[in-house]
Amino acid sequence: MTARDPRTDFADWLHGELVRECANEIEPWARDRIERVQRRLNAARSGEPALETTILWVAPPLAFTLAGKHVYISRTLLERLPSDDATAFVLAHEAAHHDLGHLDLYGSWANWLPRAQATGYIAALLGVIEHHRYGPEREAAADDYAVDLLLKAGFDGQRAVQALAILENLALDRGDVDGVFGPENLLDPTDPLRQSAAYHVQQWVWTHMHGYLPLHERAENARKRVNARGVQGAIA
Ligand SMILES: [Zn+2]
Helix, strand or coil, X not given: CCCCCHHHHHHHHHHHHHHHHHCCCCCHHHHHHHHHHHXXXXXXXXXXXXXXXXXXXXXXXXXXXXXXXXXXXXXXXXXXCCCHHHHHHHHHHHXXXXXXXXXXXXXXXXXXXXXXXXXXXXXXXXXXXXXXXXXHHHHHHHHHHHHHHHHHCCCCHHHHCHHHHHHHHHHHHCCCHHHHHCCHHHHCCCCCCCCCHHHHHHHHHHHHHHCCCCHHHHHHHHHHHHHHHHHHCCCC
């Protein structure tokens, strides 16, 4: 008999709660889009198990994943994504956390989270904590992996990376200017090539506090990767 993984226990419990309280999606276009995109990504992945994405009716525009096979995307984010391709970027980024082994980091902190009735609140909290937990290097690796995976699955790379521009806009709507562009000093006009040690130190501090590269830089990196892949003739 194999011992049960406590992370999976927690993830299973939370999944039940989230479905009961926050997952009453009835619009066929939304369900169909998620199923269609997830199926194509799963077929192109080498990782196991096949992932399943659940649409949550929670307010913040977010996506996150837990140990096991579940990925979550909020309806508020999904309805802003204009295409299967942009949706593929978000789901492929979450798949990356599974396939690159980032979920191994997801440890005991889950156990002290209160198993409360306020499940939507917990979902929002997890979305934030998880991305901070992984750290900026893993987030950047997940973006790279996402681009490679979605191209392999036959999605349009240019349309896919629009997801990051949309996340930028959503962040700006919330007034999170810092989250998009990074701290003011990173845009120092006297250092246009961003080569100073100060720039790199501040970038390191900023990204480790935020858990992400600024969205603007993530979008730029993802576009570069799509273009590079295009030149090479796509998928290996
Ligand atoms: Zn992530």
